[in-house]
Amino acid sequence: MPKPMTPDAIRTAPKVLLHDHLDGGLRPQTVIDLARESGYQDLPSTDADELATWFRDAADSGSLELYLETFAHTCGVMQDEAALIRVAAECAEDLAADGVVYAEVRYAPELFQERGLSLDRVVTAVQEGFRQGEARAAEAGHRIRIGTLLCAMRQNARSLEIAELAVRYRDAGVVGFDIAGPEAGYPPTRNLDAFEYLRQQNAHFTIHAGEAFGLPSIWEAIQHCGAERLGHGVRITDDIKVSDDGSVQLGRLANYVRDRRIPLEMCPTSNLQTGAAPSIAEHPIGLLTRLRFRVTVNTxxxxxxxxxxTSEFAALVEAFGYDWADLQWFTVNAMKSAFIGFDERLALINDVIKPGYAALMA
Structure with a gap:
């Protein structure tokens, strides 16, 4: 008999995470510790539980722009190498303890230069932290492989510089590039020089698109910039018509995204907070999964x-009645879409993911 789909059981399932921001995943106590050590005095609370609640409530604004303001505090305490190493190491440990076997964690190096760190020192510190975290996780019996994505902030003018940084460190654990920040008013095409450079260098990249802005953002990301994956991409449903009788008609862009198997890095809970969906049950992930887009689940x-x-998977199980086979499908989708080499992806699918779910379905 398959194991009951409880949170504890889901936590043991092997998972793959493609969309996770380093500066959006700190432990509350770590934020407090780093603030004290660095002299950062703007935290709304120095009690870990209260601070955790503040971050969640502040992010529950229904606005991407207001959601992004919460990062002033996490970035504010990540301005030296020791802090970056600690945050990255704890990130790897926390993900591994949650059953994640492969994760691509992203961050914008330009946000951590307030105290004089060079871009290269930021990257080497984060990579050192990930290696330490992977080692500590392995000692605790949880194996995880971390790949890094370097983000450029789309409202700034440093995309080419960050793209060159990503290529410079692609043999040291940096597996790709991304642009992040507010979508409205900052279309992906503002960064065309960076994407042209990345394509010339045979480098991988994803683009935040179709979260706070609609189909034009997705269309530009794919057709002008050549995005291999879409960060969020929930607004692709604007090009899908569902009739009263349940029949579905896909527009040309939606058909293209599905036919080309362009991965959607979907983040259900986050999308509720930024107003991209009203509830988990009404989240576009249900329709897109039913239509068999290349859906992945992320934090x-x-x-x-x-x-x-674990909580994202559990929420989807409750809302849509998904079973272990569905969770395996999401996980394999993500692993197929990762920016590491084919052999590594195949080994994780065949040697870790499928055996892990087989044990849960037995």
Whole structure:
């Protein structure tokens, strides 16, 4: 008999995470510790439980712009190498303890230069932290592989510089590039020079698109910039018509995204907070999964959204009645879409993910 789909059982299932922000996943106590050590005095609370609640409530604004303001505090305490190493190590440990076997964690190096760190020192510190965290997780019996995505902030003018940084460190654990920040008013095409450079270098990249802005953002990301994956992409449903009789008609962009198997990095709880969906049960992930888009499930910002991969999966199970086969489908989708090499992806699917779910379904 399959194991009951309780949170404890889901936590043991092997998971793959493609969309998780380093500065959105700190432990509340770590934020407090780092603030004290660095002299940062703007925290709304120095009690860990109260601070965790503040982050969640502040993020529950229904606005992407207001949601992004919460990062002033996490970035504010991540301005030296020791802090970056600690945050990255704890990130790897926390994800591994949640059953994540492969994760791509992203961050914007330009946000951590307020105290004079060079971009290269930011990257080497984060990579050192991930390696330490992977080692500590392995000692605790949880194996995880972390790949890093470097983000450029779309409202700034440093995309090419960050793209060059990502290529410079692609043999040191950086597996790809992304642009993040507010979508409205900052279309992906503002960063065309970076994407052209990445394509010339045979480098991987994803683009935040179709979260706070609609189909034009998705269309530009794919057709002008050449995005391999879409960060969020929930607004692709604007190009899908569901009739009263239940029949579904896909527009040309939606058909293209599905036919080309362009991965959607969907973050259900985060999307509720930024107003992209009214509830988990009404989240576009249900329709997109039914239509067999390349859907993946992600956390986005574990601190702000007060979530884990386990809680995201559990919420989908409750809302849509998904079973272990569905969770395996999401996981294999994500692993197929990862920016590491084919051999590594195949080994994780065949040697870790499928055996792990087989044991749960037996």
């Amino acid at each position: 986005d910002n574990r601190l702000m959204s007060h979530c884990t991969m």
